[in-house]
Amino acid sequence: MVEARGLTKTFTRKKETVEAVKGVDIDVADGELVAFLGPNGAGKSTTLRMLTSLLRPTAGSATVAGYDVVRSPAEVRARIGYIGQGNAGGYSYRVGDEMRNQGRFYSVPTDVARTRAAELLEALELGGLEKRTVLSLSGGQRRRLDVAMGLMNHPGLLFLDEPTTGLDPHARANLWDHILRLREANGMTMLLTTHYLDEADSMAERIVLIDHGEVIADATPAALKRDHADDLVTLRLRAGDRADDSAARVAERARSVLPLGVNRAEDHLEDDGAVRLVLATNHGPDLVPPTLRALEAAGLAVESADVRQASLDDVFLNLTGRSLREEAA
């Protein structure tokens, strides 16, 4: 559905040059749901705007739904839906008019547009709001209207630029619910940008991590976490009463019986004399039972166990040395 090679965009303004996108390769197969994830200014929107033919690339090429974005922009636009950042611009327009205008923009015959608009508004829980002005809608309703408008031409491929930014958690979940249901019903391919880590993690089948205009990783959320981050299992062990049960001995005995699957182990002496053992692993939850069994069989008392699973922020941190969560904040 999408094939981009060496896609590049350089903005020049008042002698200042910004290399927004630096030679990006992207492939999206039919039916995939792919998220561009990256910090502010990484080049996500610029890439999306080139793929939707809204922005001409400085170099490189892209075909979308089988058409070249530079040579055949009209063919591309007829086959895609695009939901930009803060779309529903005509605030004084009525919801129904916005949908009709969108239909006209895509040359959808009037009677088809009427039926389609009604179906989409119903599917996005906006039924009955046709006569309301866009201005009077809540943030979540406005964003759902954006989605409805983006689907007026029944696209096989939908581009969403930060669809849930600015919405509260309830409205975000609700919007996702609707998007995924429509995707299911229509078999749409979807490409979206987001800086919500949790959203990318749970919704996207594949994540393209973008930083400083470059793709720094491209894989499923699970593979990214497996290859670029560790789960951490933290255990508190009690030093025994015997003379040779010093904290150092406890740590040493614990290390000697750890099961397979531990990438790294560190121990720390706590103020109260307990030993904190931190295990880095790719299989946090699965590692806990055999570890507990092994430690207990070795006569070591485990006071507590905690598992922190790898996150996409850990992945970004390990790849760039910066925290995406902190940059977003």
Ligand SMILES: Nc1ncnc2c1ncn2[C@@H]1O[C@H](COP(=O)(O)OP(=O)(O)OP(=O)(O)O)[C@@H](O)[C@H]1O
């Ligand atoms: N029209 C423009 N003129 C000049 N510079 C631009 C223009 N559009 C984008 N840029 C610059 O290009 C870089 C990439 O911007 P882009 O909007 O693609 O990033 P982004 O990853 O989508 O960020 P955000 O998450 O904040 O939307 C930024 O440095 C931005 O300032």
